[in-house]
Amino acid sequence: MSKLTTTPASSQAHSTPAEQGLTAGVLFLLAALAALGALATNIILPAFPAMGEDLGVSVRELSATLTSFFLAFALGQLFVGPLSDRFGRQRLVLAGLAIFVVGSLVCAVASTLPQLIGGRVIQALGVCATSVLSRAIARDLFDGHELARALSLTMIAMAAAPGFSPLLGGAFNSWLGWRATFVFVGVLAVLLAIYYIARLGETHRADKRSALSVRATLKIYRQLLIDRRFIAPTLSVSLVIGALYAFFAMAPAILMTGFHFSPFELGLFFASTVFVVFGAGFLAPRFARRWGQVQVARAGIIIALAASVALLTAKEDVFFFSASLTVFLLGMGLVNPLGTAIALQPFGRHAGAASALLGFFQMGFSAVAISIAAALPVPVYTSLGIILTFNLALSFLIFLAIR
Template sequence: MTSLAEPQTTTDTTAASPGTRYVGRRYLQLVLVLGALSAIGPLTIDAYLPALPALSAEMGATDSQAQLTITGLLLGLGLGQLLVGPLSDAVGRRKPLLVGLAAHGLMSVLCALAPSIELLAVTRTLQGLAGAAVAVVSMAVVRDLFSGIKAAQLLSRLMLVVGVAPILAPSIGSALLAFTSWRGIFVVLAVVAVGLFVLALLALPETLPVVRRQPGNVRGSLRAYRGLFGDRLFVVMVLVSGLMFATLFAYISGAPFILQELYGLSPAEFGVAFSANALGLVVMTQVNPLLVKRYSPVRVLLASVTISTLGAVALVITTATGVGGFIGFMVPLFFVVSAAGLAFPNAPAIALNRHGEAAGSAAALLGSAQFMIGGAIAPLVGALANGTPVPMAGVILGASTLALVLFLSARRRLDAVSYD
């Protein structure tokens, strides 16, 4: 792969619009590199999901304790982004990314060696802190180069690459379990982190020029966050994005136990069922560029949160009554997860469009909200567990409904903003 980091001169006439340099093959390479980097998050979350029941049995842990290994990762991803965001605005994108990938590889090895569920939860949290750099930088690079509809379109293209991860990860995890344990899955994640480190080192340029960098101190970071929190529309988009992620994480945390223990699926069958829902998410992310061109990111996002809420209502009804059994559980979930595929590119694109001057900090708040809200809500599935899918369905409905209410509260002001 050729490097994207071609020398730039001060006479470059496209300097004011750096994204114009990324066309044709270079644009495709940018999508593939950023997508591969972004995929490490879903892989880290999803690859070991088929092993959760076996992990719980081996360590003598309850379902709730095992789910803490997911929660710890999500909280680490959330908190880490708040630190990495302003740092990347100050020192550039490449250094935090490379350090984060190296640390992720190390933490993956420590996860593989964890002797107890408590230590595994700790190492997973540290793994999340390391992975936060990848999440922040990938989104900040998009905003460094593009804005508005173009940013939404690029984020949609990234979701095609990112979407392959949740489709393949459970199946990969199931395949690995055929000849290794859950510890071997973490060894594979360490190898992936090393490979992505090499990819980033060779193929991803610095996209934040020195002249656009922000002060690298606590006061500068607080000033940047204060400005972001002062923008009501930005805050609404952050919360909507976080709540839509929460619907997905509620599903991720509950699905391994519900599908394998309640519906009796094997680890391999679980991988297929999980991938079927992820396929809907990927398809929607690829339809999204066409939709935003015709209807705008705001209208598409409204459709997303509405479909998610209606799907969640149907899910509560089918799980509470038992109508349809396994099919009655999977079909409404398909609509909920697919709707998320429209929310994930558009909510960040709308929010980042307003704050290109602090893209790292803005991306950090977005990413932090996604993982921290998801990390806070997901444990409710385990805490409310009663042997049925109803608690998971109720959590998904609550998150979707709140996202819809927040969006509608700011609808008029959102419609007044240009996203060209």
């Protein structure tokens, strides 16, 4: 079976946006596009008790707002990627932001859990476009180490959003009520659309676009799925991301119920994790230049796996929990951007489809990890340790296939 056509660095001649290089403005835009979905998810976590009381459901039942979001997010990306390869990135980004605003308004006025879940699904179908296309736009503009650097800095923002957003969500919940959080993220989407039009615009040149048909799209996806250059790093990184979102989903129960954290203390805990991700994200491209992307990404998996095993085997203690998660996030911060760059690097012509399939696996694995962790008949602390250890061990085995 023939492989997909690859795009060498020498062929990446772009128009004005690319010629500007990795400027602060371009980086901010890529980071904001990538982080909006994570922000919209984690900003509501501290408000779960208030939301449950308002809607007459338990906090456990509210986990459906997370799994439904991730599933819709995963499926939506499969359509967005190929559409952007055919029609360009700008139309899909702006349409996605508009849909996200509609979903946010539905959530803000929801009076029942099914209505809230419906709004979350609409949100996900919109924001999946910004997430998948942030990677595709980076691939349009950059190549090689510059691509790895752009993705590293973008992934920092994507991981920082879940860290800072609970603190922000707790403040909104205390001052204005949980519905204000959905209004807030909707307004952010509008501002982001305005900035995108003014700052970047279209990055996928007309002569680089591919034909659109169901048969052609399925052929591209099939070729990606059997291409080891893509599928090995994609599955490996997706397992790591699944473990990360399982941590975000289970941490409130562990910290607020088990360790008696207040919503504000929970927000501070999440915010403190951002500094670890910042550090790892800045180090990843520097280490990659010296030792290579594959070697550094593999080291990141080993670090995260060691932390997962420690979390699983040690006693339930808030200090040890914090230390183990710090080490896990350090490893995750290394493997995520480098593994993503390895997966997307050979597929410049089909960057949208490749990024979409990568995002599908990431969000799909996240939904599965959260569902299994919630269903395991063991304490939440142990359940999280099991999911993290299993995902990281499997991620390491798959990554061995990468040369």
